[in-house]
Amino acid sequence: MNPSPQDTALQAAGATLHGTPAVPGIAVASTIRPAPRVPVEMRSVAVAESDRHAELAHFHAAATAVGRRLRERAARASGAATEVLAANAAMAADRGWLGAVEKAIATGTPAAVAAVAATDQFAEIFRGLGGLMAERVTDLRDVCDRVVAELAGAPEPGIPAPAQPSILLAADLAPADTAGLDPNLIVGLATSLGGPTSHTAIIARQLGIPCVVAVDGLDEVPAGIDVLVDGTTGQVVIGPDAEYVDRALTTYRALAARTAAWTGPGATADGHRIEVLANVQDGAGARAARQQTPAEGVGLFRTELCFLDRESEPAVAEQAALYREVFDAYPGQKVVIRTLDAGSDKPLGFADHAEEANPALGVRGIRLAARDSAILDRQLDAIAEAAAGRALWVMAPMISTAAEAKSFAGKVRERGLVPGVMIEVPAAALQAEQILEHVEFLSIGTNDLAQYTMAADRMSAELATLTDPWQPAVLALVARTAAAGRAAGKPVGVCGEAAADPQLACVLAGFGVSSVSVAAPAVAAVGATLASATLDSCRRAAAAVLATADPGEARAAAASVLTP
Structure with a gap:
């Protein structure tokens, strides 16, 4: 299939996308994207009545395992990461969500289908409430995706471990993913959703990773190409030329040297x-x-x-x-x-x-x-x-x-x-x-x-x-x-x-x-x-x-x- 004119323009050297600055700094590297979630066929065969108790037990075991791993990650994290990981772990044990899944399984719905349906139901409610509750939609879907992967015996969806420093591009990141980023390998971050005070931006700031959010057109940028992320101006430059990179990095390194030399007081x-x-x-x-x-x-x-x-x-x-x-x-x-x-x-x-x-x-x-x-x-x-x-x-x-x-x-x-x-x-x-x-x-x-x-x-x-x-x-x-x-x-x-x-x-x-x-x-x-x-x-x-x-x-x- 031939690329669309938009795709071609976005991949053209020097093309610049604009978003909202979230964490100052400049990073230049090849791009990666999160691993996809496990797909769920919603039109699935009903679970036989004799197997529903086992299906329910399978679901509870998966939810418990996901919650335990999130709590363990929260215990190892620090700062804002601990807060959001602990909140996500609580979602895996939320009585309302668990109850909705249990009710569906009791009528013969497979556990994975029931989990997705319950998540869709609660996501709609959260969006209607707006504000901080609407923020939790990404978190709830992340928990659901992890439970579905556990049910399927598949690896949890999330961020791949790159072999070299890379820039992570995503529609949005769940707190569990952002909190686990290694700033030595993920040197820049850009998302097409979110705001400068979202969980992703707050944790990226704590980790010191240059970050731009709400980037228009970012979803069309593929993995495996070089980009420059400027968290100060909110720009994402596709395939920047060597002269542009050199100029940007020279300015950034001068600022970094000034920062490293500061010893206080304010x-x-x-x-x-x-x-x-x-x-x-x-x-x-x-x-x-x-x-x-x-x-x-x-x-x-x-x-x-x-x-x-x-x-x-x-x-x-x-x-x-x-x-x-x-x-x-x-x-x-x-x-x-x-x-x-x-x-x-x-x-x-x-x-x-x-x-x-x-x-x-x-x-x-x-x-x-x-x-x-x-x-x-x-x-x-x-x-x-x-x-x-x-x-x-x-x-x-x-x-x-x-x-x-x-x-x-x-x-x-x-x-x-x-x-x-x-x-x-x-x-x-x-x-x-x-x-x-x-x-x-x-x-x-x-x-x-x-x-x-x-x-x-x-x-x-x-x-x-x-x-x-x-x-x-x-x-x-x-x-x-x-x-x-x-x-x-x-x-x-x-x-x-x-x-x-x-x-x-x-x-x-x-x-x-x-x-x-x-x-x-x-x-x-x-x-x-x-x-x-x-x-x-x-x-x-x-x-x-x-x-x-x-x-x-x-x-x-x-x-x-x-x-x-």
Whole structure:
């Protein structure tokens, strides 16, 4: 069959595809694509009634095996990878999905067909709910594909192990696949779906793999051809010529050398201090950040990630021991701990998560305390015990009102700790002045702030530009929050994915943000870029960005000021 004109154009040397930048950096290599899933013939012969019990047992064994492997991978992973792998493992044991498959098998449907049909049913429901639930469609299909492969006795679908450094192209990647990537072999990543705050982008950022998402036309690019992925501009260049590659790599290597030479502390070129901190989820992550990066402390300790696989609430003493590991990794330095951000796509087995029509807008984060304040009280007791008199900073997620902030701050101060809150809801950004009357600091979570401000599903390729952290409307709320902090004389940090973009970190400094907290692999790049810019240039870049109307204009405006 002859190639179509579109295929020919896409494979032509120098052809450029455009997507949304997700992880800065440049990679040049040959392409690979994920292994296909095991096909299922939906018009299959019914299982005889005498064999249905065995068919059900076969299905349960397959689902159990998949869940076990995902949990084992979660235990070996770190950072955001642990979170999403644990959530996927929970999907393999989800009572609703299992029940739908069991019901179909009981009527004679083969296990593989029943699994696919149940997945299609739940995927339709998740899409209808939108938001964070819609994001889980890719995850659920991944779990189903693994179960189907297990039923067939076939290898799990996923990423092949390349013999040499390669660039991975895919429609989208399940967290289980992204979390298992070897950054020494997968040196670049591009997807036709997803957004800059999707699970794929977040894990790629943690691994330091240059990544572009929502790339138009990527599905037509085959495996086995050379491409250049530019995670800074969002370009994928097909068959780039040697001169183009040499020019791009020369620029990139100069930036990499500057990054490698940076040893902290965080400051602009003219000495204005901006703390550069690390996001962690446990003691191992905190120790790695301390040993491998110049991070000055922890700006976000995600406590819920310690307990995603727990069916019962850990005792105060057990919690305290876990928290103490993180505190001990940075003795005498800043540590900001977030109370449980449970609910929506991060349910906890020991919390009372009721069925909700739209969990992303439901009872999550601090709202769980209104239903069961004892969980929050015990967690704060554990934090205070682990702090042992140290003035640790403690913040609550999903604060929407000044009244919520006041109530939380009272509980924190009773235990000798420093209270703050997350700014993730537009209402909180608009009420920042009133909230600051009750707390000592704010930390902006740009992932949720972008999603709630733009009313956009982070997994939708069609809406990827709306969840771009460079969206001027989102940055206007960040700027407003930072201004409220300056007026009150209280620090305002950013701990969302926006802070991990080195040029955007400079813009945040220009807004008046006092600290940025990022995944450990991004610490040096952010610190080095801040050190290359003056405070005046950061402020001019910030003003230029706020005068733009879309993310592309915002990036260009910042680059025109910050690029030497």
